Amino acid sequence: MPELPEVETVRRGLAPHLEGARLVAVRQNRPDLRFPFPDDFAARLTGATIQALERRAKYLLARLDTGETLVAHLGMTGRFTIEVDGEGETPGQFHYAAGADPKHTHLVLVTDRGVSVAYNDARRFGYMDLIATARLGEHPYFAGLGPEPLSDAFSTATLVSAFAARKQNVKVSLLDQRIVAGLGNIYVCEALHRARIHPERAAGDVTPAQLKRLTAAIRSVLEEAITAGGSTLRDYRTADGALGYFQHSFKVYGREDDPCAKPRCAGVVRRMVQGGRSTFFCGVCQG
DNA sequence: CCCACGACCTGTGGGC
């Protein structure tokens, strides 16, 4: 679920509550998510102060004053929500993760500010780790990641170089986090539609002019989605439990059989499978 | 090297 805009929205919602806060208690409700929690996880977090909450690709990074960074990936259904003490659905109690089944609340971080942060993840494809901050960049999670698409490090030249002579189709290539970091199935479909590029085109055959459009389309769709608080299909919520609303702006994702939204395009949105995932596109304007 | 596919896990929505 959560792609870059959703993770960034969660980061922005959590940051005011977590930056500068000290963790006074940590409740860990099971030994693992997708992978085991690291050894002594709760003990290594308890007493730590979060100095900054950052994001790299789809990872949330909490910089701790202990020299370690708490790394969290939300997988498909992971969500972090805040709860102010005493303001839960039941007065005086925590509900932990608005709208989520509490049996999937796997971790609760209690701060010294009267605020707790709960991690809820029904499918448990998410994972967390504690990594020495000084060596974060060398860690396998991060060493191979491509540039942040909203940073100056990402440009048309990034794609020109990464796609040169690449035979893999452009859709699957954009999902490769080593080329550009943070895109997922929704925003790749939407960016390709904005840039009028057929998802089955070999990456190496996309023209420089199309790659320029694609670079701009990736930026614009991500920026607009962040402004909208991300996209909620099912599970995703912002940190305060609200729904995102960028899903109302989808032009192709989940819109099979709808008429193409491009002005003056007579096409119809179609669905196909690439790399085992649904691709939504217009076969007419995405030449 | 490339690609397709299954695995991980649970929930939901559609069709019958």
Added chain:
DNA sequence: TGCCCACAGGTCGTGG
């Protein structure tokens, strides 16, 4: 109403 299948925002590993 109930059951079964397909499918879901992500990644990783295997085997052809």
